[in-house]
Amino acid sequence: MIARLRDYLLVIAILGGLWQLSAAWLNDPLLPTPYQVLAAFWSELDQGALLHHLLVTLRRVAIAFLFAMLLGVLLGWYMGRYRQANRWLDPLLVLFLNLPALVLIILLYVWMGLVESAAVLAVILNKVPNVAVAIREGARSLDPQLEQMAQAYNFDLRRRVLDLWLPQLFPYLMGAMRSGLALIWKIVLVVELLGRSDGIGFQLHQAFQIFDVAAILAYSFSFILVVQLIEWALLQPLERRARRWQTQEEPRHA
Amino acid sequence: MLELRLESKAYGRRVLGPLELGIEPGQRLALVGPSGCGKTTLLNILSGLDTDFIGTRVLQRQDLLIAYMFQEPRLLPWRTVAQNLVLAGTPEEAVGTALEEVGLDDVAHLYPRQLSLGMARRVALARALAIKPDLLLLDEPLVSLDPQTAAQLRLLLKKLLAERPWLSMVLVSHDPLDAEALADSCLYLGGEKGRVLLPSEEKTASAG
Numbered sequence: 001m002i003a004r005l006r007d008y009l010l011v012i013a014i015l016g017g018l019w020q021l022s023a024a025w026l027n028d029p030l031l032p033t034p035y036q037v038l039a040a041f042w043s044e045l046d047q048g049a050l051l052h053h054l055l056v057t058l059r060r061v062a063i064a065f066l067f068a069m070l071l072g073v074l075l076g077w078y079m080g081r082y083r084q085a086n087r088w089l090d091p092l093l094v095l096f097l098n099l100p101a102l103v104l105i106i107l108l109y110v111w112m113g114l115v116e117s118a119a120v121l122a123v124i125l126n127k128v129p130n131v132a133v134a135i136r137e138g139a140r141s142l143d144p145q146l147e148q149m150a151q152a153y154n155f156d157l158r159r160r161v162l163d164l165w166l167p168q169l170f171p172y173l174m175g176a177m178r179s180g181l182a183l184i185w186k187i188v189l190v191v192e193l194l195g196r197s198d199g200i201g202f203q204l205h206q207a208f209q210i211f212d213v214a215a216i217l218a219y220s221f222s223f224i225l226v227v228q229l230i231e232w233a234l235l236q237p238l239e240r241r242a243r244r245w246q247t248q249e250e251p252r253h254a
Numbered sequence: 255m256l257e258l259r260l261e262s263k264a265y266g267r268r269v270l271g272p273l274e275l276g277i278e279p280g281q282r283l284a285l286v287g288p289s290g291c292g293k294t295t296l297l298n299i300l301s302g303l304d305t306d307f308i309g310t311r312v313l314q315r316q317d318l319l320i321a322y323m324f325q326e327p328r329l330l331p332w333r334t335v336a337q338n339l340v341l342a343g344t345p346e347e348a349v350g351t352a353l354e355e356v357g358l359d360d361v362a363h364l365y366p367r368q369l370s371l372g373m374a375r376r377v378a379l380a381r382a383l384a385i386k387p388d389l390l391l392l393d394e395p396l397v398s399l400d401p402q403t404a405a406q407l408r409l410l411l412k413k414l415l416a417e418r419p420w421l422s423m424v425l426v427s428h429d430p431l432d433a434e435a436l437a438d439s440c441l442y443l444g445g446e447k448g449r450v451l452l453p454s455e456e457k458t459a460s461a462g
Contacts, residue, residue, distance in 0.1 A: 148303055149328040152320075153342040153385070163341055167332040245332040245365045 032214040040214035041222065049203070054222060057199040060188045064123035065180060071124070072131020072176065079132065080139025096129040101187050105194060114195040123187045130183065131176045138172030170242050177235065181227060255279050255314050255422060256389060258300060263307035265295045271309065275300070275441070277389065277422050282415065284425045284433030287444035293426040294325070296443070297391050300424060321387035325394045327374035329366040335377050336362035344384035352384035353377070357410060372403040376410070383414065389422045396432055408435055 016034050023033040032040075044050035079086040079093070105122040112118035142165065150164050166173075192201025200219050207215040240247075255277050262271040270292040277283065277300075285293045298304035299311065301322045329338045336349045344352055349362060356376040366374055375395060382390060395411065396404040412435060415423060427433050433440050 145324070145326060145328050146330065148298075149322075149324065151303055152301060152322040152324075153381075155341065159341055163330060163333060163337075167330070242332075245367070 030211065030213055032217070036214045037217045037221070040212075041218040044215065044218060050219070050222060053198055053200050053203050053219070054226065057185070057188055057192065057201065057223065058226065060120055060123070060192075060199065061181075061185045064120050064127065064184050064188065067120075068124045068127035068180060068184065069131055069177065072128045073135050073173070075128065076132035076135025076137075077139050080136040086136070093129050093132060096125065097133070101126045101190065105187075105191055109195045116196075119188075119191040119196055122191055123184055126187050127180055127184055131180060134172050134176040134179075135169065138169040142168050167242070174235070174239055174242075178231075181230065185223060185227060255318065256300065257312045257314075258309065259311075260296075260299065260307060260309040262309070263292070263295060263299065263304075265292060268292065270295055270443075271307075277424065279388070279422055280420055282423045282425070282437040282439070284427060284437035284440045286427055286430055286433050286440055286442050289428055291444035293428075293443055294393055297322075297393055297424065297426050301391050315388075318389065319385060319387040320389045320391065321382035321385055322391045323375075323378050323382040323393065323395060325397060327366065327371070327378040329374060329377060329381075331366050334363050334365055335369070338366070338377065339381050339384055342381045342385060344381065348384060352380045355383065355414065356380040357406075372399055372407065375399070375407060379407075379411070379414075383418075387421070389424070392423065392425045392436075394426055394428070396427070396429070408432065411436055 020034050023031050041050070075089070075093075079089050101122075104125055105119075108118040108122045108125075112121075146164060146168075150160055155164060188199070189201035189204065192199035193205045194201075196202055200223055203219050204216055207213075207219070257277075258273075258275040260271040260273050260275070262269055264270075268290070275283075275296075285296060287293055295304065299307055301320055302311070303322070305311075329335070330341065333341065335353070336346075339349050339352060340346055353359065353362060356379050358373060358376050358380070361369065361373065361377070366377070369377065379395070392411075396407055399407065415421065415436065423437070425433060425437050430440075
C-alpha cells in the first residue's frame with residue numbers, strides 16, 4: 001500500500017518535473033507552468049467559483065450515472081436473458097452505441113430547449129448502451145449449473161438476485177461503473193459547454209474564450225482528482241469487499 | 255409417493271423412454287448404465303427441474319420435499335459453507351449439526367475453493383440432507399474421487415441412509431458396485447440406440 005502510494009507520487013512528480021522544464025524552456029503563455037496552474041487553482045478556489053462549479057458538475061454526473069447504470073443494467077439483463085428481446089432491441093442498441101454523443105446532445109437541446117433535464121438526459125442516453133452491452137455479456141455468462149441448483153433448492157427472488165446473480169455480474173458491473181464514471185463526466189462537460197451556464201464545462205468555455213490555459217488545466221485537474229478520490233474511496237473498497245472470497249488464503253487441501 | 259410415466263424425452267439426438275417409474279417412501283433405487291444413456295436426464299425429470307418431456311410426473315403430496323445432490327458440488331463460490339447451507343434452506347442453528355453429520359467440522363466459515371472435492375461433496379450432501387427431504391436424488395456421488403475417499407463417502411452415505419429409513423433415494427451411478435452398496439433395487443438404462451430397457455433386474459425387492 002505504502003509502496004503503491006510512493007510509486008503513484010513518484011510518477012506524478014516526474015511528469016510534473018518534465019512539464020515544468022518544457023514550460024520553462026518554451027516560455028509561452030499558452031503552456032503555463034505547473035506553478036501557474038496551481039496558482040489559478042487556488043485563486044478559483046478562494047473565490048468559491050471552483051467549488052461551486054465542481055459541485056454542480058458532480059451533481060449532474062451523479063444523477064446521470066445513477067440513471068444510466070439503473071437503465072443499462074435492466075436493459076442489459078433483459079437482453080442477455082431473453083433471446084427474443086435481444087433480437088428486437090439489438091438494432092436499437094447498435095444505433096445508440098454509434099450515435100455520436102454530440103448529435104444526441106444537440107438534438108435534445110433543440111427539441112427540449114437549453115434546460116437541465118435535456119442536459120442530463122443526453123448524458124444518460126449516451127451511457128445506457130455501454131452499460132447494457134457490458135451487463136448483457138454478464139447475463140449471458142451466468143453459470144447454468146448454479147442456476148439449476150438454485151431452482152432445485154427453491155431460491156426465492158431475493159436470494160437469486162443477491163446471492164446468485166449479483167456476485168456473477170459483479171465484474172461486469174465494476175467495469176461498467178469504471179468506464180461509466182470516466183465517460184459520463186466527459187460528456188457532462190460537453191453538455192455544459194454547449195448549453196448550461198454553470199458547471200466545469202461552462203467555466204472551461206469561459207477560459208477558452210480568453211485563452212486562459214492555466215484555468216482550463218486547473219479545472220480539468222480538479223475533476224480528475226475528484227474521480228480519482230471516488231475510485232479510491234468507493235470503487236476500490238467495494239471491489240475488495242466483493243472479491244474477498246477469491247483472495248482468502250490458498251486452498252488448504254490440494 | 256412419486257410416479258413418473260415417461261413416454262419419451264429427447265436429449266441431444268438421443269431419446270429416452272418409454273418407461274414407468276414409481277418411488278415409494280423408503281425405497282432406494284439405483285439407475286445404472288453406461289455414460290450418455292440418460293441417467294442424469296432421468297434424474298432431472300424426477301427432480302422437476304426438467305419439465306420438457308412427453309409424459310406425466312405425479313407427486314402424491316404437493317409439499318413433497320426433494321433434495322438433489324448434483325454430480326458437481328455446485329456450491330456458491332462467493333458464499334461460505336455455512337451461508338451455502340442456509341441459502342438452500344437449512345435453519346441457521348442446524349448448520350453445525352448438519353456438517354458434523356457428514357463428518358466435517360471447522361469448515362463452516364471456509365469458502366468452497368478452500369475445500370477438496372471430497373469435502374465439497376460432503377458439504378453438498380449436508381446441504382441436501384439438512385432440508386429434511388422426503389426424496390434424495392444423488393447423481394454419481396462417488397465419481398472422480400480417489401478410491402479411499404470414495405470408500406469413506408460410500409460408508410457415510412450408507413450410514414446416513416440407514417439412519418433415515420423413511421427417506422427415499424434415487425442414485426445415478428455408472429458403477430454397479432455403488433448401486434449394490436447403496437440401493438435395494440436397480441434400473442438398467444441403456445442398450446441399443448439409446449432406447450431404454452425396462453427394469454431388467456429387480457434385486458432384493460425389500461423396499462416397502
